[in-house]
Amino acid sequence: MSIWPEEKLLTPAEAEFDTVDMTINIGPQHPATHGVFRMILRVDGEVVVDCEPYIGYLHRGLEKLTENNDYRQAMGYWDRTDYLAGMACEHAYVMAVESLARIEVPERAEYIRVIMAELSRINSHFLFLGAFGADVGSFGTSFIYAWRERERIYDLFEEVAGDRMFPTYMRVGGVAMDLPENFEERCRWLLGSIRQGIEDLDGLLTGNEIFVERCRNLAPMSTERAIALGITGPILRSTGLQWDLRKAEPYSVYDRMKFDIPWRPDLQGDVFDRFWMRLSEMYQSCRIIEQCLDEMPKGGLVLNADLPKTLRVDNGEAYIRYEGTKGEYGVYAMSKGGNKPYRMKLRSPSFCNLSALREMVIGSYVADAIIILGSLDIVLGEVDK
Amino acid sequence: MTPFSFGGELFGMWTWLDAVVRVVLVVTAMTLVVMYLTYGERKVVARFQQRLGPTKTGPAGVFQAFADALKLVAKEDIRPTNADRWVFELAPYATFVPVFLVLLVLPFAKDWGVRNLTLGMFFVFAVLGLNIVGIIMAGLGSGNKFALLGGVRAAAQMISYEIPLVLSLLAVAMVAGTLDLNQMAMLQADRPFILLQPLAFLIFFTAMLSEMHRAPFDIPVAESEIVGGYFVEYSGIRWSMFQLTEYASMWGFSVFGSVVFLGGWAFPFGEEWGWGWQLALTLAKSIAWIMAIFWIRTTVPRLRIDQLMSFCWKVLLPLSIVQLLANGFILVYDWPQELLTATSGAGAVALITIIIMRTARRPKNKYVGTYRQAGVTTS
Numbered sequence: 067m068s069i070w071p072e073e074k075l076l077t078p079a080e081a082e083f084d085t086v087d088m089t090i091n092i093g094p095q096h097p098a099t100h101g102v103f104r105m106i107l108r109v110d111g112e113v114v115v116d117c118e119p120y121i122g123y124l125h126r127g128l129e130k131l132t133e134n135n136d137y138r139q140a141m142g143y144w145d146r147t148d149y150l151a152g153m154a155c156e157h158a159y160v161m162a163v164e165s166l167a168r169i170e171v172p173e174r175a176e177y178i179r180v181i182m183a184e185l186s187r188i189n190s191h192f193l194f195l196g197a198f199g200a201d202v203g204s205f206g207t208s209f210i211y212a213w214r215e216r217e218r219i220y221d222l223f224e225e226v227a228g229d230r231m232f233p234t235y236m237r238v239g240g241v242a243m244d245l246p247e248n249f250e251e252r253c254r255w256l257l258g259s260i261r262q263g264i265e266d267l268d269g270l271l272t273g274n275e276i277f278v279e280r281c282r283n284l285a286p287m288s289t290e291r292a293i294a295l296g297i298t299g300p301i302l303r304s305t306g307l308q309w310d311l312r313k314a315e316p317y318s319v320y321d322r323m324k325f326d327i328p329w330r331p332d333l334q335g336d337v338f339d340r341f342w343m344r345l346s347e348m349y350q351s352c353r354i355i356e357q358c359l360d361e362m363p364k365g366g367l368v369l370n371a372d373l374p375k376t377l378r379v380d381n382g383e384a385y386i387r388y389e390g391t392k393g394e395y396g397v398y399a400m401s402k403g404g405n406k407p408y409r410m411k412l413r414s415p416s417f418c419n420l421s422a423l424r425e426m427v428i429g430s431y432v433a434d435a436i437i438i439l440g441s442l443d444i445v446l447g448e449v450d451k
Numbered sequence: 452m453t454p455f456s457f458g459g460e461l462f463g464m465w466t467w468l469d470a471v472v473r474v475v476l477v478v479t480a481m482t483l484v485v486m487y488l489t490y491g492e493r494k495v496v497a498r499f500q501q502r503l504g505p506t507k508t509g510p511a512g513v514f515q516a517f518a519d520a521l522k523l524v525a526k527e528d529i530r531p532t533n534a535d536r537w538v539f540e541l542a543p544y545a546t547f548v549p550v551f552l553v554l555l556v557l558p559f560a561k562d563w564g565v566r567n568l569t570l571g572m573f574f575v576f577a578v579l580g581l582n583i584v585g586i587i588m589a590g591l592g593s594g595n596k597f598a599l600l601g602g603v604r605a606a607a608q609m610i611s612y613e614i615p616l617v618l619s620l621l622a623v624a625m626v627a628g629t630l631d632l633n634q635m636a637m638l639q640a641d642r643p644f645i646l647l648q649p650l651a652f653l654i655f656f657t658a659m660l661s662e663m664h665r666a667p668f669d670i671p672v673a674e675s676e677i678v679g680g681y682f683v684e685y686s687g688i689r690w691s692m693f694q695l696t697e698y699a700s701m702w703g704f705s706v707f708g709s710v711v712f713l714g715g716w717a718f719p720f721g722e723e724w725g726w727g728w729q730l731a732l733t734l735a736k737s738i739a740w741i742m743a744i745f746w747i748r749t750t751v752p753r754l755r756i757d758q759l760m761s762f763c764w765k766v767l768l769p770l771s772i773v774q775l776l777a778n779g780f781i782l783v784y785d786w787p788q789e790l791l792t793a794t795s796g797a798g799a800v801a802l803i804t805i806i807i808m809r810t811a812r813r814p815k816n817k818y819v820g821t822y823r824q825a826g827v828t829t830s
Contacts (some may be wrong), residue, residue, distance in 0.1 A: 090597070280754070
């Protein structure tokens with residue numbers, strides 16, 4: 067590219083002021099794509115004319131790997147789908163296998179699972195808040211603020227399961243081991259710390275005029291359109307529809323929990339509402355964990371004692387709808403006998419939510435395209451499976 | 452009495468040698484200040500972010516700046532194949548030289564500067580306008596689309612914000628009645644001009660952040676969008692030239708701003724306390740100024756380019772013109788100086804009100820253009 071023209075300069079009349087759209091490649095290595103997502107933007111100046119998303123850079127063949135492994139061995143792969151909330155993914159997977167093999171779960175194990183799943187939901191939403199703040203441009207301050215609480219949650223996971231990000235703590239028929247002795251005390255302290263962390267981030271971001279100005283009225287989405295695109299989770303709730311699988315089709319012990327689905331009369335599904343929805347949900351997750359700690363049986367088994375050495379399942383199929391951190395995390399399992407599933411299928415919420423990207427981005431500015439992508443809160447492990 | 456006068460002929464040498472010695476002194480001072488600004492920023496920002504910052508290189512990481520410099524010098528200087536060679540390679544110098552030239556006229560203490568120009572403030576305006584040439588060179592010459600976007604954004608932003616910047620300084624110059632920076636500081640011995648012209652101070656501070664691409668106006672270098680903007684393709688020593696420019700301009704603007712608005716070396720002790728105190732005062736004021744910039748950087752998100760432009764043309768520019776008009780009437784008719792404070796203070800209140808009102812309004816429940824342009828119907 068040279069700024070010195072090598073040919074005769076055209077007069078404006080000859081050129082007819084014809085401007086050409088420019089394509090910009092964003093990703094797979096780009097700080098704003100949160101992983102290995104790639105989008106090709108066609109821009110007219112600063113305005114996005116077209117957007118073409120490319121996925122598949124993190125495809126590991128999760129479903130096929132699961133089909134080639136024992137039901138229990140395969141669980142390690144499922145942590146790595148939504149790797150920000152490994153516990154929740156494990157929970158969905160073991161629920162699917164339990165439903166397929168008709169295995170009972172001890173009550174204490176159910177409570178432990180819900181605590182862990184909600185902690186990972188908080189963890190995932192914290193990362194969203196932090197990374198979204200960084201997308202909007204707050205120089206990593208929100209990111210580091212979110213990191214403090216995430217580290218504490220991971221520390222707790224490490225104490226409980228022995229690993230931080232990919233705990234592989236759930237088992238078909240319960241959880242791997244009982245909670246450590248001081249768990250309840252530590253967890254209650256952690257909840258206080260989490261609430262403080264949410265308030266800090268709320269003050270830092272929602273309290274900022276520029277942040278609100280950037281996010282409000284940006285890429286709003288109607289409930290009908292969201293349903294048509296198969297969007298679930300916080301994004302769907304931010305359009306004003308109170309749809310949460312934990313309320314609509316309660317699984318595990320969620321039917322005993324008191325919590326609300328956040329709602330505001332002026333929800334319009336824009337970027338700010340998506341942010342607000344996740345922020346408000348974290349408080350509800352704290353409430354659920356507190357109730358679990360109160361109601362949990364203080365002793366007893368955490369793993370079904372009557373399990374066979376090798377888990378063999380008769381013909382059958384099962385589908386689990388799980389309210390994952392990003393939306394409806396659906397696990398389909400089909401067995402034709404034996405110790406391996408015949409077919410496993412993951413309906414990943416991030417993948418469906420990502421389908422809204424193109425129409426949201428078109429017509430916005432390049433800077434807005436970045437924060438719209440951020441507000442969709444995709445996890446590439448889940449999109450690419 | 453000062454032990455030697457920096458304003459006169461230094462050490463009684465020939466004029467040209469004298470000039471060379473002064474320039475070398477200023478360049479050395481600037482390099483050291485910039486190195487420790489990067490270290491200071493990393494430490495201060497780390498504290499804002501609940502971190503520690505550099506700790507490994509020397510006690511509390513004080514040699515971090517030297518380690519960074521060594522690393523940058525040792526790095527390979529990469530030039531992309533489709534870059535325009537000379538434009539690409541000369542761009543860092545074209546951005547650096549104007550910023551350095553600004554430092555030549557700043558009075559660090561009474562008559563302490565490389566040259567004391569009668570038109571010092573005018574020189575600063577004129578030279579700062581050249582800075583943008585280097586940035587456009589870097590943006591166009593890199594042969595990278597992110598760099599191109601960054602360069603074009605920088606051009607639009609800097610040209611726009613130069614107008615309120617200059618107008619706000621002009622308002623102060625009207626009150627002072629001089630463009631000589633040394634004299635301007637002297638006039639503020641009993642009260643700094645920020646008291647007379649608070650609106651001009653606010654406008655200057657905002658426009659200055661924009662000129663330096665600091666948050667919330669770091670649109671041309673937006674890390675999360677265009678990954679560094681116009682200097683995305685630079686590495687090693689050329690990249691460090693851009694960093695040097697950024698921090699040198701921050702320091703230059705801080706000293707310049709504290710001379711114009713905060714009384715520089717003169718307020719509050721006047722001339723009697725000697726040059727040591729005057730240097731310390733300049734240093735303290737510029738450090739306070741820089742801390743404010745760091746604080747803002749760690750706290751606020753980035754504006755969008757259209758919001759940035761409309762803020763400049765619809766808010767800052769009219770307010771600065773109104774201020775010029777008010778100053779003109781007050782000074783021509785010799786009305787009392789309290790009126791300057793009153794009008795400018797009212798303007799400052801108006802500016803802050805506009806910013807707050809704009810975001811406090813209820814969100815309109817309307818669907819913006821995105822769906823219509825995508826051809827998607829929504830109900």
